[in-house]
Amino acid sequence: MRVERGGGEPLEYDPTFKGPIRNRSCTDIICCFLFVLCLLGMIVVSIIGYAHGDPYRLVYPTDSQGDICGLGHLKDKPNLFFFDLVTCAKLGPAVVTGCPTPQVCVKECPSKNTVHMVADRSDLICLDKVDLNQSPYKEMTANELVKKNLCASYYLNSKPIVGRCVPKIFSDVIDTSTKMVDSDSNTTLERANGDGVTVKDIKEGTINLLKFFKLKGVAELLFNDVLNSLHLIAVCLLIGVILAMIWIVLLRWVTHVAVWLSIILFICLFGFATGFSFYKYIEVKNTNVTEEFQLPETFKFELDYFLSLERTWLIFGCTSGIILLLFLLIILGLCSRIILATNIIAEASVAVSHMWSVLLWPIAPFLLQFLVIAYWISSMACIASMGEKQFYNGTSDIHILLNRVPCNPEGNSTLSELCGFVKYGGDTYKTAMLIWMLFMFFWLMNFVLALEEMTLAGAFASYYWAWDKKKDIPTFPLISSFFRSLRYHTGSLAFGSLIIAFVQMIASALEYINRKLKGSENDVAKFIVKCLRCCFWCLEKFLRYINKNAYIVIAVHGRNFCSAAKHGFLLIMRNVLRAAILDKVCDFLMLISKLLITAATGAVAYFWFQREVPVVDEYVPELNYFLSPIMLVILGTYLIVDCFFDVYSMAVDTIFICFLEDIERNDGSRERPYFMTKTRNLRKFLKNKKE
Structure with missing residues (x-):
């Protein structure tokens, strides 16, 4: 029998070889x-983080004294109030270093517009x-209280x-150049230095500030939504498991029918999605919806807003x-190869049927x-929150802000000088610890x-190299x-996973550099970084393929990794064309099954x-973003189904x-x-190979 060349000499006959070796x-x-x-080093780093960090610092807002709102003696004051949001507007992206205005925890946010000159x-x-x-x-x-930064x-x-x-000005379509006034006395609002306060100033300051805090806030709201709808999420995930098991049974007994049925359903699904999207696009377009007033990006969380835009449905x-x-x-183009791949999947189904326990195995690694x-x-949260409170002199000048001098709030004798909390110190060693934890x-x-x-x-190799599959x-x-x-x-x-970890670390560094270059005008650097990201993505995929084959050989022959x-x-x-095409076709068919069950x-x-389902309507809680549990269900279902089909x-x-x-x-x-088994699955494949 002729063997395809190109990868060295073919293996020789070995009468003693009967599958995975025991010695x-x-x-x-x-x-x-x-x-x-x-591993020991990672544990030591984690212990240091647990001993010196406090994750609450990352979740709850902190006032100018470094005290956490909503905790301890401020338990009844969960909200943070900023004395002058206009200073945040002047900083722009530099607001991540801290908005240089006094901040105080309050029980409730103000319910009206007021200036200190007319306020009680x-x-x-x-x-x-x-x-x-x-x-x-x-x-x-x-x-006097205002001039000395003691009151707003x-x-x-x-x-x-x-x-x-946060000011409630984002829900009204108003002239951003108009000066804001006290709703009771009709007095123009002024800052401590006498400058007028405009809507534009407040909007810019609030947006810049919330760009830094929005991820924390969204995470909190999403967590509440997930917590309130946990029972329905569990039911949906259980439905996903049941559908996956049904599909696996179909693959075992009617493999060809299940494969082609999944292909047909996939075509119908995307055909319907295409037609429905263009129908909605025409419908929304005919309603003449205008987009004159656009909410800031920070507030675009509602699905209804996106679905009201014609470009959403066009995309x-x-x-x-x-x-x-x-x-x-x-x-x-691959119709004939799909038939051959189906035969391999059918053989894999027979192997799975001899070892049903393999379907439960993904639970352990999961x-x-x-x-x-x-x-x-938990370790990263503790490490990121390590360090002592650091206070800096306040200023609205961005150039001074980036190089401002630390101060001591206890020994600050000048009341007019703001000495406010900015961050927790220790960035030097903390950064190294975070990088090490990411690598591990x-x-x-x-x-x-x-x-x-x-x-x-090793389990499937034991099946294949068994002479009598039943005994x-x-x-x-x-x-x-x-x-x-x-x-x-x-x-x-450890060797194989270490190689992938190194590649992923380099890819993470390139992703970090790419984000830093977003505002840069150096197009050459951007192009080089994008090319490198693409190369390392391809390298990771290639190495994963090599590693998988290496693990199979190790499981059978007991060799070292290299x-x-x-x-x-x-x-x-030696079988490059057939292996490449067949492997990818099988992966493609498995992907279709995963997507169908997830969808x-x-x-x-x-x-x-x-x-939309009256039976469970009373069990559905009120949600901030109803998409949050749905996205979690989709993600969770795909991960569960992926575990089952990874076995295949x-x-x-x-x-x-x-x-x-x-x-x-x-x-x-x-x-x-x-x-190989004497069934027609692999024998048919071998017949095509000989031909």
Whole structure:
């Protein structure tokens, strides 16, 4: 039988080889020790963060004294009030270093527009240390209190957003150049220096300020939505699991029907999406909706706003149409390959049916990854909030602000000089700790993924190389493969995942540089960074493919990582065209199944949270952003379905690698029989290969 060349000499016949070897030794021991040392280093860094950090600092607003609103002695004052938002407008993006105006925690945000010149003394909003009934403040006039940064010169009708008092001017279409006035006395609002306060000033100041805080606030609101709708989210995820199990049963017994049914449903889904999007585009366009007044980006959270824009539906329609067209072209061009890929999937289904426990195996790595993520997030939050309170002299001059001098609020004798809290110190060593935790996060996540792949590869290889599929398969193939992987190949798993972690760290650095260059006019630098990002994305995908094949070879032959990677790479190169096309076609078919199940579950969640299902209407809570639980359902369903179908993908890859070895070592004769099943799935594939 002729074997495709290009990847070295084909494997030779070995009468003693009967699948995953049992007598093996530990591989890549040095990398195993390095992995353990790095884990210990990560634990030490986390302990330092837990000892010196406070995650509440990242969630709740902080006043000028560095005290957290809503906690401790400020428990009854959850909202933060800014004395002069106009100073935030002058800083622009530099507001992330702190808005140089006094900030104080208040029980409720102001409910009207007032200037200090006409306000009652009892209505002034002042620093916590200012008691207007005690000396020396009792003898001061309102104007003196304002000039010395002890009380606010004005305040506006506001509402709390993410714990900050934000003026209610964004809901009205008004002239931004108009000066603001006190609603009661009709007096023009003025700052402490006598300048008038305009709507434009306040809008710019508030927008700049909330650009820094909006992620915190959105996270808080999303968390509340998720917490209130947790019961419905769990039900939707359970529906996704049931649909996935039904689809897996169909793949086992009617593989060809299930595959082609998924293709047809995918075409119908995107055909409907395309038609509906263009229908809505025409409908919205005919309503003559204008966009004269645009809300700031910070406040564009409502779905209704986006769905009222004609360009939204135009983008949906064009995107769906392009995907549909590309899909049809792929189907027409790869129709024959889809039939062959279906045979491989059918064989993988038979392997899964002999080891139903493999479908539950993704739960173990999923829980491990969940623990890694939870541990990493908690550690990062503590580390990021480390350091002592740092106070700086206030100024509205951006050039002075970036180089301002630290001060001591306790020893500040000049009342007119603002000495306000800005941040928690210790950025130098804290940054290094955060980078180290990010690197270990990548390494651990890839290690768990590698362990999952090698364990499944060992189990499916035991099935393939069993002469009698009913008797020769080990009693507990999955457990045996798991302990072999940890006992002998922890170093190899660490080696392969370390390579991916390095690439991901470089990609993260490039992403950081790309964000920094967004406001730059250096087009050459932007182009170079984008090219590098693309190259490292491709490199990561290539290395993941090489690693997966290496883990399969390690699971079967017990080699070290480099030797196994070379073995798998040369084996694929000797069958490069067939392997590349078939592998991607199988992945494509699996992706379609994932998307269909995810789309079906997402549709159920959408109608439920839109109160379109009367049966569950009373159980749907009031939500800030009703899309938040829906997006979580879609994401969660895809992750769950991805875990199930990753088992199939690993079965396909393992069986295909074993199949290529089988046809190189054996020729199907009585002396050198094939280990593949005698069913028509792989035999038909082999017949096409010979032809």
